[in-house]
Amino acid sequence: METAAVATTEIHGRGRAMVALRPLKGGEIVLRDSPIVLYSALPFQSDDHRDNNGYCSNCFISITQKSQNVSCSTCGSPFCTLDCQSAASATSHTPWACQALIHLHEYFFGNRLPLDLQIQARFLVSAYNLALTSQSKFQTLLSLQGSVPSQSDAVSDSVSGSDSDSDSSANFIHSLISSVCPPLPLELGFSLELTRALLAKDKLNAFGLMEPFLEQEDRSVRAYGIYPVASFFNHDCLPNACRFDYLDAAKPSSANNTEITVRMIHDVPQGREICLSYFPVNLKYHERQKRLRDDYGFVCDCDRCKVEAGWSESEEDGLDMSDDDDDDDDGDEEGNQETAMDEDLDDQMEGEDGDTMKGEDDFPHAYFFLNYMCDRKNCWGTLAPLPPYAAATTGVMECNVCGNFKNLDQLDLTRPTVGLNNAVRC
């Protein structure tokens, strides 16, 4: 049997992190993780909650055969199978959670409030319900990164006004949840501080489980999950691993469709930190920095950011990968794009023999975009090889957003000489 691939360690300035315990191969699955908290991303008021937009209220698989008609006799929430419903009655859909969701649905139906607040309320029902069903998992949730901002943070944030916004929404959500009396064990003590701490954990650690990719539409989140081990992966703007989920995969009786897997994008040596990207890799430098600062509370100084921090606006525009640009009528931009990429490659590849990628240290980021970013229109997913089969690589890459496959022999494993628009579509 294969030995463990990754372990958690502490890295100065980055907190807990995942590192490779041995050399890892592209395509290797380094983690399978199941959620301790899973909750809907749907607004309460959009539809009758008894329909739940056609998703199982426990595992969020799309329910195609409505004739199965398995639903909660109290609130009417649908389930994909009787097994899922009976699992839910002891976990995600206890009588308390059922009553709390009915109450919230009534409240939000009469009060049209922002989706963010509704989703936070859904999270808190799931989190407080976890305290009821598994104290050990609740403690795991509390041990994740994310704390209530200190007084001094609040003072510095007040310049931007963000502290008062998040304080007032936490106060509001807390009072709403108070009205459904979370069944907390005495020692945990239901309090505003606990609610604020839980919301902070959610903000830093929740993974969005997305709707299937459609070329014409922005992809929306179907549900959010908090995964106890996957939460230890730090961010890198050029990740060496990526996350796959298969929410709508057919469920053999023992399989868990809410499990996520983390798979290596390419080979890395033992001891290397394994990082995910917390958002699509096509975002520009300033947008990435803003999201990482505002949502995750850190300044990213990864190799890609170090290079792009020095870029002028036109160089950054040169790497604009949004679909807003029409490839044909934007002659200038396309010219800039090739120039920026070529310069970047020249800088980064100087001194190399230039014909094959040697390792991650000499890993130019244009090379990453060309070979590991799906360029299907509007997708921006990351490509990782399928897991090796019987120790041999399969030669097939899978996109973690649109699910398309492409053969490794379509990849450009030599120094790229073309602009991004010429990359092979997956």
Ligand SMILES: C[S@@+](CC[C@H](N)C(=O)[O-])C[C@H]1O[C@@H](n2cnc3c(N)ncnc32)[C@H](O)[C@@H]1O
């Ligand atoms: C999902 S957690 C990752 C695990 C976390 N380091 C821990 O100790 O539990 C996200 C948090 O990790 C930290 N983090 C993630 N990536 C980082 C990076 N590249 N540099 C510095 N801190 C990072 C930030 O505090 C961020 O809010």
